[in-house]
Amino acid sequence: MKRKSIRGKRSKKSKVLAPQLPRPYHAARSTYTDHLGWSRGNELDPFSKRRLMRVGIIGFAGSGKTTIFNALAGIGGDVAPGKAGRINLREVQVPDARIDKLSLMYQPKKTIYASIQLADLPGQAPGSGGGFDANSIAKMREMDLLVIVARAFDNPYINAPIDPASEIGGMLAELLLADYTVVEKKVMRLRKEAAKGTERDLFEQLFATLEAEQWLSTLELSEQSLELLTGFRLLTLKPVLVVLNTPEDKADHDSASELIEPLSSFEAPIFALSAKLEAEIAELDPEEQLAFLAEIGIQGTARDRFIRAAYKSLDLISFFTVGEDEVRAWTVQRGANAQTSAGKIHTDLSKRFIRAEHMTCADLIELGSEAKVKEAGKFSLKGKEYITQDGDILHIRAS
Template sequence: MEAGIVGLPNVGKSTLFNALTAAGIASENYPFCTIEPNVGAVPVPDSRLATIQKYIQTQKVIPAVLQLVDIAGIVRGASEGEGLGNKFLSHIRNVDAIVHVVRCFEDDDITHVDGSVDPIRDIETIDTELMLADLESVTNSLDKARRTARSGDKDAKRRVELLEVCKTVLDDGNPVRSLNPEDPTLRKEINGLQLLTSKRVLYVANIEEDDLEGTGQHVQRVRERATQEGGEVVPVCARLEAELAELDAEDQQEMLESVGLAEPALAVLARAAYKLLGLESYFTAGEKEIRAWTIPIGATAPQAAGVIHTDFERGFIRAEVYAVDELVQYESEKAIREAGKLRVEGKDYVMQDGDVCHFLFNV
């Protein structure tokens, strides 16, 4: 699962990406286009890993990982080919969610493409370009779907219905995600159209170092906008985070304390993006490693096992499950088992965030 970082030029987008990916996990080229954005694997901080390690000695600890794509800055007119144009838009089409970096700091040395700092105008610029691109895509797809539907093709008829709903929303000047259908089947069908504005958005307010809590007027305006959309805002000082990312653990902690932060804001951002994508973690723990595995919220036990290896899902028999809090209470897996707290779950079990599991399988 991937989230794409977008924003206007000079908003701090690449600084943020570089800070996020400075954890020693190298970025790589994105394979599907000529002008290639950077892709980075970002560890998702999770204090439960350290808790498990306290009671189960292991050789290494592996956190969950979020994949981020640094997409070139969009400009007004991108939907008509300005800047990277269609190449930029195709990059967005291939990610699962959008992290939208919005400039909320004043700096005369960093020129804004529109001459002044106005985060709502910036958001609307990008939203407009994405909606115009979607409208063109929907219009073209409708013509083709209608021709196919005339033959009585049921799938084509359903596609026409969906596209017409999306076109109405876009014609009214709203992104497709504003539909927000409660029916999961309908939501999946709409997402299947791969429209740019159907993707969920997390706003990152790039702030000044003297406003690390994001109380300034610019950030408040972004929060109001996000609330209207049912979204979230994470305030981040990209410049400060870039400096923190270059320090070792001891110096980093000292710097965090000096500015009044409990942890890097990037940790909050990584967790928020993980949540935005509808993901959660479960754990496996043993002598070789303690590891967080990424699964979609609502995954069953066999599906979770399949993330480790397809054979685990194919030959799934049962899962032995306990909670991290139970490990804290009983202090060992053996004690959990002896207390009768080790749950045995079958194929219909829906995984819970933070489950610690052993899978039994046979192929």
């Protein structure tokens, strides 16, 4: 099998803590629409203040995309076959044990988790060989992360053998082809114009890479190059996760290992889960979920593991604000400084930034109160340029 290079390393299996949730975290706002007119921020700027990160679920028809979408969104239940072209959208909260603990400590009026947006995109018939239509590709380009669902269970409605490796390979090839088409067109024009300079060099490099069937994410592109490419929204620059939709009796990583093994040549992180089982679990309330999981010997739901992994592969981190009114997670790109982070909370806080009061969530949880953190000398003031770390608790002082 050909080695495909995809951004993202195989993630380590993460242990999931038993949830001690102050309230169910799937009480998220939902949207349901058949077009992509939901964006509130700047389309092209994935880090604009309001825009949620979008996770697009893609794969062949019948692979279980809609079932997984429902399970992840906490909707549960069986699904009717999707209507062609329809997109399901839902905002889901990112489970975070730190927020759970902070919420227990402060007993705030509101607890707000970080969230991402899931999109259930239309599929492609297995073995259709027809590829995605331009519309489906355009929708994928709007996503920040692509999740390929591959079927490893027997679906009586699908007249095709179980072959997740070829489904994954087929999807990756589709994505690569879509970029190739765009880049080729651009290169041909630049060549015709006998263009010289950065843009020409960049596109020649991209073209050669795609011709060699390599993902563009394997290139180390400069910030400047990436900026030039923003408008193209190239698919092979996006992170990819694979969900292997397994039979119910092979629903966790250990028992699914023989199914995962043949897929190890794909460099994307692979998540084994049973969509059907997860959807059933999603219908139970939190206590019932725990009992059920214990009964079938699975530690934590795949849902929690998966959503956290998606969040991580987007290179996002969370910082927190705490108080009696609100305990809240805020999302910033890794590497964001304190001033940018303040701007997530409010533009004014960024403009009038003086200092950020800082402690870590780990210290606060360990020591039990802000006063104790101060006593231990683990409370400090940070300037604008301080690089926000995952798990920081910030309070912004502004003029």
